[in-house]
Amino acid sequence: MNSPPNNSHSVPADIPAATASRLGLYLRELQHLQRGGLTTVKSNILGARLGLSDSQIRRDLALFGEFGKRGVGYDISGLVAALRRALGTDGQWNTILVGLGNLGSALVRYRGFSQQGFQLLAVFEMDGSKVGSMVESIPVLSIDGIEEFVIQNQVQLAILAVPANEAQAVAARLAKIGISGILNFAPVSLSNVAGVPTVNVDLAIELQRLAFAVVNTAKTS
Amino acid sequence: MNSPPNNSHSVPADIPAATASRLGLYLRELQHLQRGGLTTVKSNILGARLGLSDSQIRRDLALFGEFGKRGVGYDISGLVAALRRALGTDGQWNTILVGLGNLGSALVRYRGFSQQGFQLLAVFEMDGSKVGSMVESIPVLSIDGIEEFVIQNQVQLAILAVPANEAQAVAARLAKIGISGILNFAPVSLSNVAGVPTVNVDLAIELQRLAFAVVNTAKTS
DNA sequence: GCCTGTGAAATCTTTCACAGCG
DNA sequence: CGCTGTGAAAGATTTCACAGGC
Incomplete structure (x- = not known):
């Protein structure tokens, strides 16, 4: 029918x-x-x-x-x-990284992203001392221009690796200009990003999950 | 009853x-x-x-x-x-990190772990040039002595941040001496670690999850 | 009056078990 | 014969809706 x-x-x-x-x-x-x-x-x-x-x-x-x-x-x-x-990874996704601290520095060097079609176009930082340099041939830009960059380069995804207390503000700015998705590594629940798909990865929570699995595995022998 | x-x-x-x-x-x-x-x-x-x-x-x-x-x-x-x-995070968990590459370096500096009761006792590396130094007051040791260290210090959890092609071997060594749990950041499925609770975090997969969520969110307006 | 705790219904997910194609 | 594809059963999870304690 x-x-x-x-x-x-x-x-x-x-x-x-x-x-x-x-x-x-x-x-x-x-x-x-x-x-x-x-x-x-x-x-x-x-x-x-x-x-x-x-x-x-x-x-x-x-x-x-x-x-x-x-x-x-x-x-x-x-x-x-x-x-x-x-x-949806048979094409390219224009992606930016926000935050070049410990985790951000590791992520910008991670090869697995580009292999799966995620092209990192720029890194955004609040700390002016790093702005203007390049990391792994990717430009480090000031957060001030993030809106303009996202719009002009049709950026779809943002990876947030900023401190917990800054994540909400950054997410709100990105949501406002219509970013398509956010991968959030900051250990906070983002609100006011209604409508923007978000995936959260909290490293401490993953370790807690492991602790729980260990405690709840009183296997025989 | x-x-x-x-x-x-x-x-x-x-x-x-x-x-x-x-x-x-x-x-x-x-x-x-x-x-x-x-x-x-x-x-x-x-x-x-x-x-x-x-x-x-x-x-x-x-x-x-x-x-x-x-x-x-x-x-x-x-x-x-x-x-x-x-x-199970009301007590302390003795934890080690294996691998001091990009991601490992970020993890060893991450504050969130110790705040939730995970005490990082040592970092293990294959690359001899880093062995013997300290990172964030945590000793960097040779992978050769990992079994002895785990047993003597009653290490319960291991965080794997090694390349994909080394993860399986390290996991097998740790499983053999009875590690309680593994948090695996390497992008491979571990096998032969039967009985050891394992939590996997693959950063590329998380980004794929986001791409999927974006593509499957054809929301009205 | 407000908000929790929880039966019962609805929905979603996994497993079973086997027909049927290559 | 071996393995997929899939109805049907079993199981798990979420939502509904409201009784009842604070």
Whole structure:
């Protein structure tokens, strides 16, 4: 009655949130297998490597529904392309980094971003002493001009690596000029950024998560 | 028939995984409110700040079931103590960092860890040129002696900030001598660490998650 | 009167189990 | 025969809605 247009190579209409949270993991592992020279992988193998059940792998990958062959497994290169399309990382994202402290300095040198299509165009700093220099061939600019830069360069994503007490103000400035997304490393909940998708990474919270997992693992032997 | 002992101040018997994943967030926000001078908070306020529904907040906090007062809200300091106990961060965790590259250097300087009870005892490096120095009053040691150090100092947690191709080997060495938990920043799925609780943080995956959120937010206006 | 705590309903996610294609 | 794709069951999580204590 209502078969969708179903163009080949289209992104599945709606990806459940739980599945979406695993797409990056699938992509990373599949690219790893690909570098190892494999061209197909079975759900039980992939599941074992990622710590997921084989049926969960099949459920997730069946959404893309054209890469599995019964008796054989999944076509890796087709899946890699489909996952990148679904994640939105098959193109380039214009990205800036705000904050060149300890964490910001590490992030600007991180290779993994550009490999996945995130192009770092500039770093913004409050501390005038660093402004004007280059880090890893990326210009360090004053925060004063951030709005103009974002608009002129069609920047879509901002990575916030500023102190907790500055994060809110920076996020608000970026939200105001219509940034598309924020990756926030500051240990605060951002408010007043309604409508701007935000992903939060708090290093201390991750360590707490680990402590919890340790305490709640009174495994036999 | 089977009322549990229910010592006051005990940790709830079993905390659902979904709730557990939010405890760190609750703790951070409650400590923030506490520093602001508040002593109580209502579920709708806390929910608005964290982007969660008020009923979800109540469901979660009712597990600790002694800090809410009808008509008033939740007692912040009591909850903070209960959350720290539940997370296992009411004591000290002996922690080491492995890898002093870009990310490792940032992590060793990060203040948030010790504030939450994670004491960094040493940093381990493969690169001999850094071995023997101190970073932020923490000794930089050779990876060769990591097993002996972990055992002698009763190290429970290890933070891995080594290159992807070295992570597996380091994790295996640590698992072998019975480390309690691993926080892995290397962009690989660790295997052969069966039984050791592991939390993975992959910065590129977080940025992909953001890209996905942006692409799948075709909000009206 | 206000806001928590919680049954019950609704929704979402995972697992089971097996038909069926390659 | 081996492995995917998927109905159906089981399980987990969230939301609704309101009784009831402060």
